[in-house]
Amino acid sequence: MQINGIIKKMHTYLISNMVQYQLPIGSKLLNMNDLVGEQISLQFNGEIVCSNCKKYTNKIYSQGFCYSCCQSLARCDLCIIKPETCHHHLGTCREPEWGLDNCFNPHIVYLSNSSGIKVGITRKSNIPSRWIDQGAITALPILEIDNRLKSGKIEVALKNYVNDKTNWRKMLKNEIEQTNLKKTNNNLLKKIPHLISDFRAIILDNEVLTINYPVVKYPSKISSLNFEKTPKIKGILQGIKGQYLLLNTGVLNIRKFSSHHITIIY
Numbered sequence: 001m002q003i004n005g006i007i008k009k010m011h012t013y014l015i016s017n018m019v020q021y022q023l024p025i026g027s028k029l030l031n032m033n034d035l036v037g038e039q040i041s042l043q044f045n046g047e048i049v050c051s052n053c054k055k056y057t058n059k060i061y062s063q064g065f066c067y068s069c070c071q072s073l074a075r076c077d078l079c080i081i082k083p084e085t086c087h088h089h090l091g092t093c094r095e096p097e098w099g100l101d102n103c104f105n106p107h108i109v110y111l112s113n114s115s116g117i118k119v120g121i122t123r124k125s126n127i128p129s130r131w132i133d134q135g136a137i138t139a140l141p142i143l144e145i146d147n148r149l150k151s152g153k154i155e156v157a158l159k160n161y162v163n164d165k166t167n168w169r170k171m172l173k174n175e176i177e178q179t180n181l182k183k184t185n186n187n188l189l190k191k192i193p194h195l196i197s198d199f200r201a202i203i204l205d206n207e208v209l210t211i212n213y214p215v216v217k218y219p220s221k222i223s224s225l226n227f228e229k230t231p232k233i234k235g236i237l238q239g240i241k242g243q244y245l246l247l248n249t250g251v252l253n254i255r256k257f258s259s260h261h262i263t264i265i266y
């Protein structure tokens with residue numbers, strides 16, 4: 001079989017705690033779980049199309065945008081990476097209406113284990129896909145807050161006690177220390193009672209979510225694949241984790257190559 005078209009980051013959902021992956025390619029959704037264990041080929045056809053303005057571009061930024069759109073869109077601003085720097089209230093948001101729709105709605109502060117315990121935030125509507133994209137094997141929502149700025153400030157405070165980054169190499173090799181998220185949560189909340197009160201955060205009492213990935217073999221050594229260096233990538237798909245395809249020839253970050261025109265043969 002052969003399919004070609006512009007790709008985007010994989011859609012994800014859970015069935016009995018197992019991640020299901022669908023790759024948007026052109027107008028189709030390809031069920032990637034069905035291809036685990038099979039030989040596949042991915043050919044970059046040399047075309048990149050901005051996911052916003054739909055113009056051809058030589059390079060993408062912020063996972064799918066041309067330079068001009070990256071400079072004008074609020075979703076590409078620094079405050080997306082550092083939510084504690086949100087400046088909507090100052091009247092300087094690049095897209096005020098977009099900011100209202102995306103930043104002034106319920107956000108979750110969570111703990112997850114992707115390469116060790118980390119703290120993070122996400123829109124409530126983005127659960128569990130946020131955790132899946134990070135390759136987390138367990139996750140626990142701990143607080144709910146009414147906007148992105150407040151949740152970002154709580155994340156900054158908790159970063160003094162736990163990490164906020166994923167070691168992607170350890171995540172892909174599944175070299176993950178087992179941790180007790182509930183116990184960590186109980187200890188962390190004692191550190192920030194003033195912020196919980198000031199921001200009227202809701203303390204959540206959820207169970208830890210366990211997430212399984214369709215992987216038959218994890219790589220012992222990480223070799224990154226890149227369409228710019230190797231336009232044709234092929235190998236046996238040994239698994240999928242986060243937004244990575246784990247091939248016996250290396251690992252490919254699908255999210256990094258959003259907006260690329262690809263032909264997949266399987």
